[in-house]
Amino acid sequence: MIKITSRTKQAETTKNKIYECGVKLIRINGFDGVTVEQIAKEAGVSVGTYYYYFESKFELLREIFKQADDYFLKEVKGHLKAEDFKGQIVEFFGKYADFNYLNGLEMVKKLYTCDNKMFNIKGRAMQNILEDIIKNAQVKGEFSNTYVATEITRVLFVVARGIVFEWCLFDGEIDLKSEMEKIISNMVVGYMFIK
Incomplete structure (x- = not known):
């Protein structure tokens, strides 16, 4: 059985937060009306953190x-x-x-x-x-x-x-x-x- 560490849980929480904030902004502004910077700001993370979990804005759409x-x-x-x-x-x-x-x-x-x-x-x-x-x-x-x-x-x-x-x-x-x-x-x- 794979042990889930607190670091793994935190990573999953961060990814989910980015996803949820991205969906929220897309719901309001449409996919083309949202930037990675806006999503990162809404999620309270850096743009670099966004790109750690999602390669691009398109990757969020894929999710x-x-x-x-x-x-x-x-x-x-x-x-x-x-x-x-x-x-x-x-x-x-x-x-x-x-x-x-x-x-x-x-x-x-x-x-x-x-x-x-x-x-x-x-x-x-x-x-x-x-x-x-x-x-x-x-x-x-x-x-x-x-x-x-x-x-x-x-x-x-x-x-x-x-x-x-x-x-x-x-x-x-x-x-x-x-x-x-x-x-x-x-x-x-x-x-x-x-x-």
């Missing part, structure tokens, strides 16, 4: 997206209750909506910009979880094999991001979760019957 993947690994993978594949996919995107609610409308608005290339990263945990569900559905013949699971995953995320963008555009006035589940359900039915 925000890592939190999303960690959520899906902890809360979604192996925890979906639906018995059929269609239900699992719809439930998966219900959890995607829940995660956006957890982040809050203002934070999500700041992240959903065409300048945020983190949405382009392939092979993230949440994508892999969905892709495995789709592959299993294809193996069992419940989902068409016309398209590979990777492509279906990509398209479903494009649609889901569009729904989240609309939620942002209308300042949270739409019910994100019910919209997500309704639209994804229709998409999934389409993929089940494509020949």
Whole structure:
């Protein structure tokens, strides 16, 4: 068993403080409206300390997206209750909506910009979880094999991001979760019957 020293605890506390202050400032000002210097000042650390824990401002953004993947690994993978594949996919995107609610409308608005290339990263945990569900559905013949699971995953995320963008555009006035589940359900039915 690895012994956790007080120095290790302090380092983790400092990194978390920088992360939380960065998220707070991004929530208020957007990613491009925040500098490393501002984040360091808000966290009460030097710029050098910031760079000790995060290589760049982009690295902080990467950490925000890592939190999303960690959520899906902890809360979604192996925890979906639906018995059929269609239900699992719809439930998966219900959890995607829940995660956006957890982040809050203002934070999500700041992240959903065409300048945020983190949405382009392939092979993230949440994508892999969905892709495995789709592959299993294809193996069992419940989902068409016309398209590979990777492509279906990509398209479903494009649609889901569009729904989240609309939620942002209308300042949270739409019910994100019910919209997500309704639209994804229709998409999934389409993929089940494509020949």
